[in-house]
Every structure is written in C-alpha cells, then in structure tokens.
Amino acid sequence: MIQLFRVSKIYPPNYPALTDIHLHVEKGEFVFLSGASGAGKTTLLKLLFREEEVTEGQIIVNGRNVTRLDGGGVAGMRQEIGLVFQEFKLLPTMSALENVALAAEVVGMSRRESRRRAFHLLRELGLKDKHDARPLTLSGGEQQRVAIARALVNDPILVLADEPTGNLDGDMAEETMKLFLKIHEKGTTIMIATHDAGLLKRFQHRAVLLQRGRLMGDSKPAKDEVVP
Ligand SMILES: Nc1ncnc2c1ncn2[C@@H]1O[C@H](COP(=O)(O)OP(=O)(O)OP(=O)(O)O)[C@@H](O)[C@H]1O
Numbered sequence: 001m002i003q004l005f006r007v008s009k010i011y012p013p014n015y016p017a018l019t020d021i022h023l024h025v026e027k028g029e030f031v032f033l034s035g036a037s038g039a040g041k042t043t044l045l046k047l048l049f050r051e052e053e054v055t056e057g058q059i060i061v062n063g064r065n066v067t068r069l070d071g072g073g074v075a076g077m078r079q080e081i082g083l084v085f086q087e088f089k090l091l092p093t094m095s096a097l098e099n100v101a102l103a104a105e106v107v108g109m110s111r112r113e114s115r116r117r118a119f120h121l122l123r124e125l126g127l128k129d130k131h132d133a134r135p136l137t138l139s140g141g142e143q144q145r146v147a148i149a150r151a152l153v154n155d156p157i158l159v160l161a162d163e164p165t166g167n168l169d170g171d172m173a174e175e176t177m178k179l180f181l182k183i184h185e186k187g188t189t190i191m192i193a194t195h196d197a198g199l200l201k202r203f204q205h206r207a208v209l210l211q212r213g214r215l216m217g218d219s220k221p222a223k224d225e226v227v228p
C-alpha cells in the first residue's frame, strides 16, 4: 500500500527533515509512526499525499508513483485517502453534520446517503448531541472528532492521521483509537503519527521510529526490496 524508496526531504534552504527513508507498509496494516517532536513524522505523512514533494527518492501509494503525479493524479489519489490533520479546516458556516456530509457529496454520493453516513459516524464518535452545532462552538476535542468523521465518511482505503488523539482526554482518546481499530478490521490501512508512548504501549501494533529524520527502529522491519 505504501512504499518509500530512499526518500529524503530537505526543506529550503538546507534543513534535512528526512534522510534516506526506506519503508514498506502492506495493505491492511496498522502502523504507528513514532518519534520525538521534530523527528519528521508530519513531514513523512505530507509526502505521502503530496502536500510536500520529496527531494530524493520514490514513493508509491496504492500503486501510484506519488512523486510523479500531475494535478489530476494527486486529486484522484487524495480521494482514496482519509486525512486527519491537526489543523481541522472545518467550514465555520456549516454544522458538524454538514461538514462531514459535504465530504461525501463532493465525490458524488447522494445528499441523503451522505447525511445518513455522517449521522452514524458522529454518533459513533460521541457527538450525538452536536450534529447541528457550528464548529466554532465546539471544543477542540469535539472539532477533532468531526474532522475524523469527515476523513472516514468515504470509506478510504488508507487513513493518515497526525496526532489524532492529541487534543482528547483519556476516555475520548481511547474511544477514538477504538474507532480506528474498527476501520482497520474492515481492511483499511492505517498510519498514525504520534509521540504518545502510552498509545504505542496500549495498542500493540507495528511501530516505526523516526529520530532526527532517520528511520531508527521498526517493530516489523521491511525485507530488502528492489529499488525501482
Ligand atoms: N515547511 C517547513 N520549512 C522548513 N522546515 C520545516 C518545515 N516543516 C517542518 N520543518 C522542520 O522539519 C523538522 C521535522 O518537522 P515535522 O513537523 O515533520 O516533525 P514532527 O515529527 O511531526 O514533530 P511534532 O511531533 O512536533 O509534530 C522540524 O525540525 C521542523 O522544524
């Protein structure tokens, strides 16, 4: 599902955020991307959906060479990915439900089905009473859950999440993780960046460790692969 071949990212003018990363994630895997603040976790996720471009190396996501896509290709790839990022970018004039449903409508789902899905997802995320609320009247953790619902509404084949439990208290973080596990059980590939060691301990999944932009540990090391 995800392959990185000798990937490096240097931010201008000369900051090496990632160096020589080699990583292979199979379809259906659940992977934590761990490492201290500044290690390069967010950068790696951004390379995967072409928010940032590699300086060197190749990235394949679901069979597409991300490093060579044109604008249309990038849009197509992003439709298959559910993104949960720290800045939620919820639309302030729409309700929580409308924010989630809109993400489904724009890729062609009927209004009725979009709203039905949004309704169920928000309920699963503990926002039953907040369907009609505008994002700015929600707490940080509630906004985060709306953003998670929005990322999941189109049944993505891959979910990339950047500190998705960062703003949540213990119980809600636990509930949110359980939701990710549930989607994972349906066969979705999941990659979650976190510096929360507790999360890694609590949920025993593959963990990849970045240190100062280098891959320094992997609880399931990749076999040697042929560089294309
Ligand atoms: N747009 C940018 N321009 C220049 N440097 C950047 C840029 N984005 C990130 N960096 C630098 O690259 C390094 C890696 O940043 P990144 O955001 O990937 O780390 P992170 O592991 O996600 O950290 P955190 O846990 O704090 O979110 C940092 O030193 C950061 O300052």
Ligand SMILES: [Mg+2]
Pocket (backbone or CB within 6 Å): 041, 042, 043, 162
């Ligand atoms: Mg980060």
